[in-house]
Amino acid sequence: MRALQELLGASKVLGTRDELLVYEYDGAVDTATPDAVALPESTADVALLAKYCHEHDVPIVPRGAGTGLSGGAIPVEGGVVVSFARMARILEIDVPNMRAVVQPGVINLHLENATAPYGLHFVPDPSSQKACTLGGNVAENSGGPHTLAYGVTTNHVTGLEIVLSDGSVVRLGGKAIETEGYDLVGAFVGSEGTLGLVTEATVKLTPLPEEKRTLMAAFATMDDASETVSAIIGAGIVPSAIEMMDQLATQAVEASVHAGYPLDAGGILLVEVDGARDGLDESRARIEAICREHGARTIRVAASALERERLWAGRKGAFAAMGRLSPDYYVQDGVIPRTRLPEILRLVKEAGERHGVRIANVFHAGDGNIHPLIMFDLRNGPEELDRAKEASIDILTACIEAGGSLTGEHGVGMEKNCYMPLQFAPADLAAMRRVKESFDPAGLMNPGKIFPTPSRCREFSLAATR
Numbered sequence: 001m002r003a004l005q006e007l008l009g010a011s012k013v014l015g016t017r018d019e020l021l022v023y024e025y026d027g028a029v030d031t032a033t034p035d036a037v038a039l040p041e042s043t044a045d046v047a048l049l050a051k052y053c054h055e056h057d058v059p060i061v062p063r064g065a066g067t068g069l070s071g072g073a074i075p076v077e078g079g080v081v082v083s084f085a086r087m088a089r090i091l092e093i094d095v096p097n098m099r100a101v102v103q104p105g106v107i108n109l110h111l112e113n114a115t116a117p118y119g120l121h122f123v124p125d126p127s128s129q130k131a132c133t134l135g136g137n138v139a140e141n142s143g144g145p146h147t148l149a150y151g152v153t154t155n156h157v158t159g160l161e162i163v164l165s166d167g168s169v170v171r172l173g174g175k176a177i178e179t180e181g182y183d184l185v186g187a188f189v190g191s192e193g194t195l196g197l198v199t200e201a202t203v204k205l206t207p208l209p210e211e212k213r214t215l216m217a218a219f220a221t222m223d224d225a226s227e228t229v230s231a232i233i234g235a236g237i238v239p240s241a242i243e244m245m246d247q248l249a250t251q252a253v254e255a256s257v258h259a260g261y262p263l264d265a266g267g268i269l270l271v272e273v274d275g276a277r278d279g280l281d282e283s284r285a286r287i288e289a290i291c292r293e294h295g296a297r298t299i300r301v302a303a304s305a306l307e308r309e310r311l312w313a314g315r316k317g318a319f320a321a322m323g324r325l326s327p328d329y330y331v332q333d334g335v336i337p338r339t340r341l342p343e344i345l346r347l348v349k350e351a352g353e354r355h356g357v358r359i360a361n362v363f364h365a366g367d368g369n370i371h372p373l374i375m376f377d378l379r380n381g382p383e384e385l386d387r388a389k390e391a392s393i394d395i396l397t398a399c400i401e402a403g404g405s406l407t408g409e410h411g412v413g414m415e416k417n418c419y420m421p422l423q424f425a426p427a428d429l430a431a432m433r434r435v436k437e438s439f440d441p442a443g444l445m446n447p448g449k450i451f452p453t454p455s456r457c458r459e460f461s462l463a464a465t466r
């Protein structure tokens with residue numbers, strides 16, 4: 001720690017037990033203590049730090065706001081956590097080119113607030129947008145309720161400044177849409193901090209829609225709600241968002257946010273269409289008709305901006321509301337073709353019953369991106385977490401068998417690296433490793449993430465072969 005303080009200045013390095021404690025966690029369930037935490041204030045600081053770590057063979061773990069849900073920012077192999085909390089400036093809002101240039105610690109919602117007066121926004125809006133950072137969004141290739149029609153983070157990043165693990169500073173892309181050669185910005189977005197540190201990002205800004213129509217439809221069963229999702233998109237309508245919640249989640253939300261969701265519904269959908277005013281009411285009417293054809297018992301269309309906000313506050317506050325039901329929960333994140341939703345939700349329920357855990361569902365239904373919230377209570381002992389993890393393995397295996405994937409948007413991190421062989425052949429993993437090695441030959445960037453590690457994954461591979 002002293003060496004780092006000499007390098008960067010004492011005010012930019014934390015190292016006491018109390019100081020390190022808060023960096024042991026992110027939004028997931030695994031924890032590990034860093035050896036030190038650095039709070040750089042510039043790209044030059046980051047480069048200096050990386051060079052030092054390279055020379056002394058010290059792992060580097062980038063960290064935004066720590067809202068990640070796969071243990072990405074956890075220093076599982078020790079080393080220095082690099083927090084971007086002090087690199088949080090919006091450097092430029094370039095209206096004619098519809099770009100913003102930001103430091104990585106900028107909070108997603110702060111960018112939205114800053115660009116709104118120009119009639120523009122950065123589209124990806126994770127439900128954690130009040131806290132999560134652009135650096136975290138880039139690293140996780142984050143999605144959000146409104147990425148159904150507009151795409152996830154990778155579709156909205158055109159340039160990056162990165163610091164590699166040897167301390168070199170590299171610029172990839174810029175403000176233009178296409179750059180010559182390989183799409184290295186595309187390779188970097190979603191790399192979960194394993195290729196380098198993002199010190200600046202150039203992102204696309206999109207005109208705010210002229211108007212929005214938001215409706216909540218309540219169904220007797222999750223099957224009815226799920227079939228409605230495919231029916232809406234099958235009818236050629238691509239809403240900007242289709243979110244779903246089951247009864248357990250609705251009840252938790254109502255107890256805490258009072259969004260006005262009916263408590264007796266088996267499943268509810270929140271559907272939004274946006275764009276030019278002309279034609280929006282027709283799309284909304286068609287969606288309402290499809291919901292009714294599929295058995296919707298109640299449909300509420302937001303009549304004002306305030307009512308729309310209230311409907312969304314329920315969805316965006318849903319994870320936090322789970323505290324009403326259980327002291328701990330484990331968020332899963334699988335993805336499947338959306339037509340398989342009814343079947344996968346039944347399998348989720350069965351997995352909960354098999355392992356004796358309660359599961360609520362709140363998710364991006366339009367994308368087929370499920371988020372089972374598996375409840376447990378650590379006060380009753382670690383076996384409860386083990387059962388939650390066993391239910392997760394069943395759910396993720398079902399997603400892969402249904403033609404989907406291990407993660408829709410929360411990343412692999414240290415939570416799912418042991419499960420990667422469920423989806424990828426050894427040759428696939430070897431190809432990914434070669435990409436990693438070309439950016440980070442020393443293997444110091446966020447080690448223990450994405451790729452299975454013998455120390456942590458041995459137990460899982462033994463269980464899988466039983």
Ligand SMILES: Cc1cc2nc3c(=O)[nH]c(=O)nc-3n(C[C@H](O)[C@H](O)[C@H](O)COP(=O)(O)OP(=O)(O)OC[C@H]3O[C@@H](n4cnc5c(N)ncnc54)[C@H](O)[C@@H]3O)c2cc1C
Pocket residue numbers: 026027061062063064065066067068069071072073084104125126127128131132133134135136137138139140141142143144145192193194196197198199319320409410446
């Ligand atoms: C209530 C709640 C709701 C959520 N909803 C959504 C959602 O709708 N959609 C969604 O996609 N996710 C969601 N998430 C997950 C999470 O918010 C996102 O993954 C987010 O992008 C993480 O940002 P962060 O700043 O907190 O990153 P962190 O958690 O700090 O880090 C995440 C990863 O990014 C890496 N990283 C961070 N900064 C940098 C950098 N500058 N350079 C290189 N690597 C970096 C870290 O090493 C780590 O691997 C939700 C989380 C919570 C708690």
